[in-house]
Amino acid sequence: MSKLCPKIILEGTRLTHKTDIAFALNEHPRIVGPRKYRYHSPLISAEWCAFTNFPWGRGLINFEPVEEALAMETYATWLRLFELQRYYSWIVDRFHISTQAYQWHTYGRKFDFGWIEDRLLPLGFRLVFCVRAPESFHAARSERLKVSGNPSQYDDLRVFVEEQEILRGFIQASMLPSMTVDVSGDDVPAAVEKIADWLEQTGGLTMGA
Numbered sequence: 452m453s454k455l456c457p458k459i460i461l462e463g464t465r466l467t468h469k470t471d472i473a474f475a476l477n478e479h480p481r482i483v484g485p486r487k488y489r490y491h492s493p494l495i496s497a498e499w500c501a502f503t504n505f506p507w508g509r510g511l512i513n514f515e516p517v518e519e520a521l522a523m524e525t526y527a528t529w530l531r532l533f534e535l536q537r538y539y540s541w542i543v544d545r546f547h548i549s550t551q552a553y554q555w556h557t558y559g560r561k562f563d564f565g566w567i568e569d570r571l572l573p574l575g576f577r578l579v580f581c582v583r584a585p586e587s588f589h590a591a592r593s594e595r596l597k598v599s600g601n602p603s604q605y606d607d608l609r610v611f612v613e614e615q616e617i618l619r620g621f622i623q624a625s626m627l628p629s630m631t632v633d634v635s636g637d638d639v640p641a642a643v644e645k646i647a648d649w650l651e652q653t654g655g656l657t658m659g660a
Contacts, residue, residue, distance in 0.1 A: 453656075453657040454538065454657060454658075455482065455483055455484045455540060455656050455657060456537075456538050456539055456540050456575075456656075456657060456658055457482055457483075457541075457542075457577075457650055457655055457656050457657075458533070458540065458541045458543075458571075458574055458575050458577065459476060459541070459542050459543065459576075459577055459579055459646070459650075459655075460543045460545075460546045460547075460571075460576055460577070460578050460579070460627075461542070461543065461545065461579050461581060462545060462546070462549055462578055462580050462581065462618060462622065463545075463580060463581030463582060463615070463618065464611045464612075464614040464615045464618060465604070465605070465611055466583065466588055466591040466592060466595060466605070466611060467581035467582060467583055467591075467615075467634050468581060468634045468639050468642065469544050469545065469581050470496075470544050471639045472579075472581065472632075472634075472639055472642055472643060472646070473542050473543075473544045474494070475639055475643045476542055476643055476646065476647075477492055477494050477540075477542050479643055479647060481647040481651065481656075482540070482643075482646075482647055482650070482656070483540050492540055492542075493539065493540065493541050493542065494542045494543075494544065495529070495542075495543055495544070496543065496544040496545055497510065497511040497512050497543070497544075497545045497546045497547070497549060497550060498510065498511075498512055498544065498545045498549070499511070500513075502514055502518055502521060502522075506600075506601070507601050507604070511525055511526070511550060512545065512549045512553050513553050513557070516558060516560070522550070526547065526567055530567065530570045530571070533570075533574055533576075534570065534574065537574050537658065538658060541576075547564045547567045547568075548578065548618060548621045548622060548625065549618070550562065550564075551564060551621045552614055552617045552618045552621055553614075555617060556613065556614060556617055565626075568625060568626050568627055571627060572626060572627060574658075575655065575658050576627055577627060577628045577629065577630075577650070577653075577655050578622060578625060578629035578630075579629070579630055579632060579646055580618065580619070580622045580629060580630070580631045580632070581632055581634055581642070582615060582619075582631055582632070582633055582634070583615075583633065583634050583635040584633070584635040585612045585615075587635040588608045588611055588612065589608065591637070592605045592608060594637075628653065630645075630646070630649045632645055632646060
């Protein structure tokens with residue numbers, strides 16, 4: 452059988468099950484092949500707050516203007532790693548689209564990440580945009596507050612609705628193949644199957660020679 456090496460970037464605002472879907476994809480036999488035992492394959496995120504030495508700090512998405520050089524070098528490093536290991540599966544929980552949306556919404560700064568997509572495209576990276584109906588955010592927040600260590604970030608749901616529309620614009624402008632999956636019903640398994648169907652139908656599970 453052909454080697455499975457999908458490369459998936461999950462984008463979406465908070466409360467859209469991106470991380471749940473990422474974990475499920477990373478263990479799904481249609482995505483990464485059957486497994487007789489559990490092992491770790493790459494699952495990374497631009498949402499890691501790795502630029503500051505305190506919880507819920509700044510990172511590759513929400514960096515301050517003075518940290519732009521650090522952020523761009525980090526992106527270049529991830530891209531080089533992807534290129535060096537192109538025949539492996541990579542599942543990414545938020546990446547450059549989230550950075551564009553946050554930086555535009557927060558600072559009014561519009562980043563041209565064509566240089567990132569120029570390197571992602573030949574590697575076979577694809578975008579999955581996770582969305583939910585605006586009226587469904589309230590119930591999603593109620594569930595998240597049961598486990599969140601930082602509940603104040605969910606105080607204003609209008610921010611999520613606004614960010615979702617900004618993300619949609621950047622997704623539409625992207626040169627990467629993309630699909631949208633609606634998680635308003637909170638059915639993660641169904642979302643994963645839709646993603647697997649799309650990848651199978653469009654050749655997104657394998658790479659050429």
